[in-house]
Amino acid sequence: MKSKFHPDKNGYFGQFGGAFIPELLHPNVQELADNYIQIIESEEFQIEYKALLKEYVGRPTPLYLAKRLSEKHGAYIYLKREDLCHTGAHKINNTVGQILIAQKLGKTKIIAETGAGQHGVATATVCALMGLECTVFMGEKDIVRQAPNVTRMKMLGAKVVPAISGSKTLKDATNEAIRYWIQHPETFYLIGSVVGPAPHPDMVARLQAIISEEMKWQLKEKTGKENPDTIIACVGGGSNAAGAFYHYLDDEDVELIAVEAAGLGVHSGESAATSQLGQVGIIHGSKTILMQDEYGQIVEPYSISAGLDYPGVGPLHAFLYESGRAKFMSATDQEALDAAFELTKIEGIIPALETAHALAVLDKITFKKDQVVVINLSGRGDKDLEIYTQYLEA
């Protein structure tokens, strides 16, 4: 069934999307655009992809009723445990799928960008699995604040290249990955979120859609209904949210909440709450909502969470925001830290800092009695121990 939330032939979700790329990348992007749907929908791909998700990633991930969290908020709060995926986050759903697509297209050299390092690790992992050469671009600032993931990538045989331009975070890592891609068009750019030139946003959303595909039958088993009342997910570029929302986009009775990083406060000047602070613009080859000044210069964002420290948002999310299909909320650094510690104490689950932003909005919502809420628990907090240690000592 054709949904209004699927992109048109030029890769647009409403006014957002497209492929604003230098001519050198045209053949690569066109090759992918011509082939990705056919590959993803082929029986051969589906068998390999589903087998890897089951045997290697460890899917299906549990849908866990968080009893004490539910009691506190007076609702049924389920956690979709993407943190239990191999490598510790939802990111590997996408890398497993894209590495198969890369192989079908005959590509042997893989490049990727990473913010928190989760996508870098997930990419290095599938490259190790398939015996492919892997280069990961990571902001110099993120290399410092997410050091454990840098070690993991190196162990996995990836080359980690520091991005030293701009704010030295995810935006700049993505710039460097794209510049490298321009100079090495034979490589496959294994992009980590629902961002970039079409068809990347749609391809990544389709590969993350396994999250909501599982949620449907898991909820049916547990509650008798496929649809929850509310789904909450954090959004940097937006891949875990895209996956958690995907199969519910057309079910307008399911409330979708996207949570952005407010940093030190939405209007503090140190924030990454793109929907609140951005306007229509072009970043990384896609027309979307973007934090920028009056001359179109991209503003450096800020968040304690490297994975949400991004001045744009995927074009699908820009469309969900503009159309009102999703509600956008935000959480500050402090709110996210508090939420991370609360979940750890009452449920025994240490979430990633990114994920903690989604948890942090629970306190800002008044739930109806018996409301069924799913929070996409996108990643685990092992990589954030240094920041959590500082919080404990403060």
Add this chain to the structure above:
Amino acid sequence: MNSIQELFKKKDKNLLSIYFTCGYPNLEDTTKVIAALAQSGVDFIEVGLPYSDPLADGPTIQKSSHEALENGINLDIIFEQLKTIKETNNTPLVAMGYLNQLLKYGEDKFCKALVACGIDTVILPDLPMVEFENHYKQLFEKYGLTNVFLITPHTSEERIRKIDSYSKAFIYVVASASITGAKGEISNSQIGYFERIKAMNLQSKLIIGFGISDKKTFTTACNYAHGAIIGSAFIKDLGTNGVDNIDNFIAPIIR
């Protein structure tokens, strides 16, 4: 008639174009650089509009753009600067920036400002052909502007033919699979690519850029095209030796 086309009527080989970044090395250098380049005999000038995230540019132009922005340059200042030399400058100017600058400044406002500065040619390396066809072709025509397309070693013949049919100023032949920045030498495979493009007998004039840095690479490029563009090598020299040294950089290339 487009100013670059007019230029080609007077001279159609060995054209030298220089790219520079507005507001670099100092905020007030924009007009000084243009005047010095014109004085030195450069045939046309690419006016770089500094952008925070220039995806098609290498480290040298990234750095100059960053410093220019730090100097406080912005589109309003640039357009004011360019207006002051409109009457005295006879060397055609081509604006080079990124699509988001045009989008945020306002498409019509941006086009009007270029026209007011006497600029009728624009290069936007991240403007794809499909977007040009669907929207920007009409916008540019409304203001008498011409857009320059880039072709690369990987652009298909069919696409080059289409670009040729859209081009009114020239086709920008990107010398290799690269972002901007000097490579030193021109390789045999690059020459094979230049020969292939030349043999297509396109109606458009061809200007080679990316990796052209000195007399030797300029002369080689001019064997296969109507001229060539030097960017990063000039920016590097400008950063080191300043505006006063411009003639010393240009003279050995064209004389």
